[in-house]
Amino acid sequence: MAQCSYCSITILFGAVEADGKVFCSERCRDSDRLLERARRVSFRQVVRKMNELHRGPCPKCRGPGPCDVHHSYKVWSFLLASKWVDLPQLSCRRCARKSQWEGLFASLLLGWWGVPWGVIITPLQVWRNVRALWGGPDPKRPSDELEKLVRVGLAGRQQAESGNGPEPPSLPATGSPV
Numbered sequence: 394m395a396q397c398s399y400c401s402i403t404i405l406f407g408a409v410e411a412d413g414k415v416f417c418s419e420r421c422r423d424s425d426r427l428l429e430r431a432r433r434v435s436f437r438q439v440v441r442k443m444n445e446l447h448r449g450p451c452p453k454c455r456g457p458g459p460c461d462v463h464h465s466y467k468v469w470s471f472l473l474a475s476k477w478v479d480l481p482q483l484s485c486r487r488c489a490r491k492s493q494w495e496g497l498f499a500s501l502l503l504g505w506w507g508v509p510w511g512v513i514i515t516p517l518q519v520w521r522n523v524r525a526l527w528g529g530p531d532p533k534r535p536s537d538e539l540e541k542l543v544r545v546g547l548a549g550r551q552q553a554e555s556g557n558g559p560e561p562p563s564l565p566a567t568g569s570p571v
């Protein structure tokens with residue numbers, strides 16, 4: 394089965410193809426395009442912003458950090474329809490745990506009531522929450538995912554600031570030339 398080029402989730406159906414890559418959603422396709430542009434954001438800027446976010450305070454509860462990107466997972470079903478989501482959030486560990494427990498119980502309660510996907514996806518989403526509850530990013534350092542988020546955020550801001558004018562002066566690209 395195909396994996397999303399951006400978030401590496403396994404794509405069961407509804408793949409979005411663009412730029413020779415496969416994505417799970419239009420959101421991931423757009424983020425990937427921004428990430429391409431984000432190669433030009435200065436590394437120092439990225440590190441500064443990343444450390445700032447990582448040390449907290451938590452954007453959700455205003456409590457102390459470290460903060461990072463945490464995931465929780467949900468599924469709900471009704472007869473032939475099932476919907477499941479991966480919900481990333483930037484928060485402290487306590488807020489992340491709360492969302493993951495919520496996701497776990499909501500999935501157990503609401504996930505099963507559809508065929509075939511409810512029955513297949515519910516154990517998967519429960520397992521993903523369990524894995525996230527006992528795993529998750531290393532609190533000692535910002536995760537790669539946080540770096541990605543910061544890069545994409547900064548690139549998006551630069552793009553918004555530059556508007557339709559000339560592209561902002563780019564720093565030497567560290568990756569492959571675009």
Ligand SMILES: [Zn+2]
Pocket residue numbers: 397398399400401402416417418421
């Ligand atoms: Zn994706």
Ligand SMILES: [Zn+2]
Pocket residue numbers: 451452453454455456484485486487488489
């Ligand atoms: Zn929090």
